Amino acid sequence: MMYAECPTCGANINVGKKPKMGQRFTCTACKEVAEVVWLHPVELDWPIDDEDFEDDAELDEDEEDYYFHDEDEDDEEETDE
Numbered sequence: 143m144m145y146a147e148c149p150t151c152g153a154n155i156n157v158g159k160k161p162k163m164g165q166r167f168t169c170t171a172c173k174e175v176a177e178v179v180w181l182h183p184v185e186l187d188w189p190i191d192d193e194d195f196e197d198d199a200e201l202d203e204d205e206e207d208y209y210f211h212d213e214d215e216d217d218e219e220e221t222d223e
């Protein structure tokens with residue numbers, strides 16, 4: 143296991159065996175999210191919100207009720223008597 147220092151509180155964060163660049167970890171001590179910015183040695187820094195950061199699109203909850211009229215299959219019970 144490898145450990146890197148939390149940029150916020152300085153606690154050691156377990157980054158697993160093979161951390162990757164850009165991988166994000168949550169500090170167990172301060173719950174801050176840190177991103178791997180260097181690998182030799184492993185360094186963590188606050189994640190940078192760049193253009194790739196996608197804002198959470200507001201979900202339009204326009205739920206219109208569509209009623210699909212299924213053709214009812216007539217259950218013809220064969221009553222052979």
Ligand SMILES: [Zn+2]
Binds near residue numbers: 151169
């Ligand atoms: Zn921390």
